[in-house]
Amino acid sequence: MTNMIQHHLTDALMMAYSAGSLPEAFSLTVATHISMCDECRARLGAFDTVGGALLEGTDEVAMTRDSFAATMARIRAARPEVKPAPRRAGLLPVPLQDYIGGDLDAVRWRPVGMGVRQAILPTSKAATARLLHIPAGAAVPDHGHRGTELTLVLQGAFVDQVSRFGPGDIEIVNEDLNHTPVADIGADCICLAATDAPLRFRALMPRLAQPFLRI
Template sequence: MTCPSYHPPDEMLMAYGTGSLDEASSLLIATHLTLCRRCRIEVERIEAMGGGLLDSLAPESLSEGALARVMTRLDGPPARSRPPQTAAVAGMPAPLWPYIAGGVDALPWRRVGPGIQQVFVASGPIARARMLRVAPGVVIPQHGHAAGEMTMVLRGGFADAGQTFEIGDIEVAGPETIHRPASDPEEGCLCLAVTDGPLRLTGLLGRLLNPFLDL
């Protein structure tokens, strides 16, 4: 498989490698890493750097009886059972499997426009991850963003502002971005998108519809 051409920002890889990224963004980065050797190497470098910093710290002495308490807990019953193993979903990267159990077609898709469906798969206090399924040759209505958005291609592809995004590629959009992506004319597009704020359709009709759309 060809390595993706468009990648997440370096600060996102750093946050993922240090374990400080929110669930929705972590899901997107983990999914991208399964398809991108370049970014996997970078995250491994970040994790190794963090491990080196821990090794350089001076050891702390244990309080009296700490070892005995740890051994007692290890000998006791487990605090909780391990979660059941998630079944594989054909054609989808492994990080997505727990979020799309039963397969892509079994998800509770909701129509948000002609040829456009979405379903939210992970939500947090700020960031939300959704899957978007767009029919072939559909142009997304022109819109902007209240905050940031990262969109990764899972199947098919899309074009935007003279660039073509294919499987594994990530398009990064900010509050200043106004665009009209168009899905692949033959395959359409299945994407994983993470937003830090709502999308906002532009134009008179868009402004009228925005209060009624969960984008």
């Protein structure tokens, strides 16, 4: 699957993720894409190396006098942690499963109209992460953005004015684009979408529903 991914993370997103300055919902989307994409995983390694080089080159601030002893005391007081890294069980990448509390079957979907369902994931408020389930051939209502929207395909595919996006592909959309993503006819499309501002739907009904449904 990895080598079929056509749409990757930008340098700006990758650097902000490595630097640790992204809102949690964006970090989740980036971490999930990297779990699916070896190319971006390798690029992330390079950005982390920049962070390491900057740490190595920074000025020093002296630690307090008893600092080393205090650290050894922390180590002795801590319970040894022998937790192996979780291995993927099921369809969804591990970082996403952590936020859902399980795989796809554990998602608590809510209808948002026109057959589309969503589930909002628990992240900090600076941005929102949601899973979207779009029935095969159905469209998400035409919408614009005030901020940035990241959409990562987990299953199926969608097409919009920009391109076609399949499993592992990530679309990065800024405020200048109104788009109508339509799921491929072959299968339902499941995406992870992160936004740092509410979406602006162009039709009247979705806008009225927006404050209630947090879409």
